Amino acid sequence: MAERHSPGELAPPESLELSDGQVDLATAVYRPAAISGRAPGVVVAPGGLARGNLDAYRWAGERFAAAGYVTIVVTYRGDSPYGDTADIALALDWLDRDAGVDGAKLAVFGHSRGGLAALRVADLDKRV
Numbered sequence: 001m002a003e004r005h006s007p008g009e010l011a012p013p014e015s016l017e018l019s020d021g022q023v024d025l026a027t028a029v030y031r032p033a034a035i036s037g038r039a040p041g042v043v044v045a046p047g048g049l050a051r052g053n054l055d056a057y058r059w060a061g062e063r064f065a066a067a068g069y070v071t072i073v074v075t076y077r078g079d080s081p082y083g084d085t086a087d088i089a090l091a092l093d094w095l096d097r098d099a100g101v102d103g104a105k106l107a108v109f110g111h112s113r114g115g116l117a118a119l120r121v122a123d124l125d126k127r128v
Contacts, residue, residue: 030065040105041095047112084117
């Protein structure tokens with residue numbers, strides 16, 4: 001199991017833009033302070049009926065990273081939830097390609113709208 005750290009010991013989040021050629025999504029990536037080997041990865045899917053707010057989910061990114069997860073907090077392509085599963089899949093693709101992430105250990109965490117999206121992704125995407 002990964003060593004646990006308090007959120008105050010973590011590096012600031014990395015800003016990252018994900019793109020599939022049709023949409024560009026702002027994200028924030030949180031990494032464990034120190035870990036040997038590859039870490040599990042988690043996508044944090046925000047709630048609300050807007051595109052999502054990265055700062056509002058900093059608490060989740062920091063706590064997952066402190067627990068040893070490489071964490072990516074996503075935003076959405078629009079105000080409606082119709083594209084949410086594709087947006088989360090983009091984040092899963094990124095985690096799957098990241099050299100510091102164990103692609104066999106991926107998860108999605110969501111709140112409100114993001115919780116519904118997490119359930120839909122878990123049904124549709126065998127990586128979760």
